[in-house]
Amino acid sequence: MQGIVFALDIGSSKICALVGEVRNRDLQIIGYGVAPARGVSKGMIVDVMEAAVCISKAIAQAEQSSGYQLARVFMNVSGEHIQSQNNSGIAAISSGKQNLGVTGEDIARALDTAQAIAIPHNRQILHLLPRSYTIDGQTNVRSPLGMHGFRLEVEAHIITAATPALQNLTKCAQTVGIQVEEMVLNSLASAEAVLAQAEKDMGVLLVDIGAGTTDVALYNQGAATFTRTLPIGSSHISNDIAIGLRVPFDVAEEIKLKYGDCRPEQINPTATFSVEQFNDEKIQVGRQDLAFVIEARVEEIFQFVLQAVQDSGYTGLLPAGIVLTGGGAQLKGMPDVANKVLGIPGRVAAPRNLNGLVENINSPTFATSVGLLRWAMSEHNVYKPGERPAEWGRRLTNFFRALLPG
Template identity: 60%
Template sequence: MEEIVLGIDIGTTKICALVGEVRNREMRIIGLGMQPSAGMRKGMIVDVPSASVALAAALEAAEQTSGYQLSQALISVAGEHISSTNNRGLVAINRNEDGVTPQDIDRALETAQAIAIPSNRQIVHLIPRHYTIDDHAGVRQPLGMHGYRLEIEAHIVTAATSAIQNLTHCAETVGIKAEEMVLNALASGEAVLEPAEREMGVLIADIGGGTTDLALYKQGTVWHTKVIPIGGYHITNDIAIGLRAPYEVAEKVKIQYGDCRPAEIDPDFVFMVEPFGGEKIQVGRQDLAQVIEARVEEIFHLILKDIQQSGYDEYLPAGIVLTGGTALLRGITSVAERVLNVPARVATPKNLVGLVDSLHSPAYATSVGLLRWAGSEHHRYQTHAQPAGLWGRRMGSFIRTLLPG
């Protein structure tokens, strides 16, 4: 039996909608839609109508290529409003010959999530870290084990209710129910991390346009998460200010000539840029690299500060794995290794099948990871899908809601 899964990554710079078909436990990408973002800032929606128009276009393309009209999705979530904590829950094990049951685990999770959460926040993820049965600590899978007390330690991710409502409303505007919100870094981890890395201790940093999303894995599961409100947009903005050029020009310059290693750039290498005013100017590539290096160093110093404050800075023998569009910057791993003093690698989604030519990039780790999340132990569901009929039906009805009269 096949399952059809829709994942939507609503980022600061782009919206990517992916449709996956799960058959015999293999995920095949059968639908793909990409669109520049609108109405977004630092990972959060600031203009629902504009964001909805962009989302509708990406969704329409994904439905058209897949041949399905979809009604629910896993949707990425980011933004500075994200926070996390760890908490314990303890319950008595029901005495029966089956040992620990799924109901026992559910009850333990319920007690773990009984923390004081402000009324304007809600839980997005409740992820078991490990279990203790009586005095037997470090249990990975308690099902069927015997004992008297089951204790669970869980990682709890919360978000601003208003931000989640805006995402939900944006999706509903184009006819999509948000089945689950998934933190960017956790989705990216599903797409790129190796089991051995998760076991030893690794940090994934998804450096997108508006935010840098972190997830630290240890002993096979998530121990810590954080969203830092700085990303590739800020690097491009620094270049735009330095060159006195439009943002679009600065972005092209960053992609074509950008590098994080000014010491390795030929000081005689120059290129021409057209700033505001129209008169072309000459720019040294080494000067550009110094601007980029300064902002990239800041990002990694903020990452270092976060993992030091969390107390997990000694937990990263597998180093840091970089995803997100900004991970494409030349030399970014050398800055990461210098600042964090751990191994660094740039990762792209692996083991892809289907419409994957454009997805072999760190920029699409979150998008692919959303589909993988649907088949992970964290979440299992089947998307309601039906063969699509008239293309443009969703876009047409949506546009009509925006028109007067």
């Protein structure tokens, strides 16, 4: 793929627009814009016009820095309305007289049967992700294209979303004059930016801690097998600080960023800092006391994550550990608390292999933004729910042909 790709990352605390240039499958960041988020709560739009104003500001910055006008964007989706399940599908392999083996159309027909699930009228399929294939009883086939047989089975991970939530996101984009090319689940986008293929193959848990939500994605044998969005994030930590110290939320956020640590046992018990409360009274706050408040909320976040892992059925099958990303992951001691609660070692990850204007976005905060661009680079290899099998089959076949030498 060659060309220009655009990403729009709508979060609860910030909105980011990125412009990338793809050359020979390499991504170059050539423009970006960031604006504080308004009209967004826990990953969902709560005020279209207010959110649209913030989106417009981020887009204007990205267009000015890149010299390109954003027209069609890849946009993230988050929120408690996200649901997922696994299902299987079957199709006869119809290679016919040409003896081609499994074709892209065969794969698409198998996926089409996998997506035949009962969902309420106010929900729709957001992603249909193949996990593994079976050909005539041969299991764990990664890529069946070109293989021979009579019966193709697919195990798929299906992610659904509330239709009104997606419509509100689209409305925000259209209000500022841009079209949505595709919506991508937050955790899947972040995974594209921070996970290595080896981690996905071994078994890894991605935890993207945003301001209003925490997005979880579990990968095993190279594919996403479980996803969940939790209605808790780093803004809950700031809210605890604001209530405990009786200070405005923005002051609590500054305190968290400057003094925050979720390992009270490593903080000097005599260390303090000064803060001015609502009544203009200045008080001294113990840094260890602050750490105890933060630790309690962070442990709660990872208890939710632990429950998600247990629900997935993959407990004990994550040899590559936990990869933490998102703005909330930058709080000191996060991997330590994750290990304490889940019993799995972890690391904090920023986007990998960045080129171009990366100085200000080489941070876990921009994992989703960068991941949207990487998703855009490979989107022609993704089966879109509702797409005709023949259309996707041709796209998939052409994709693999493009990878062949000569």
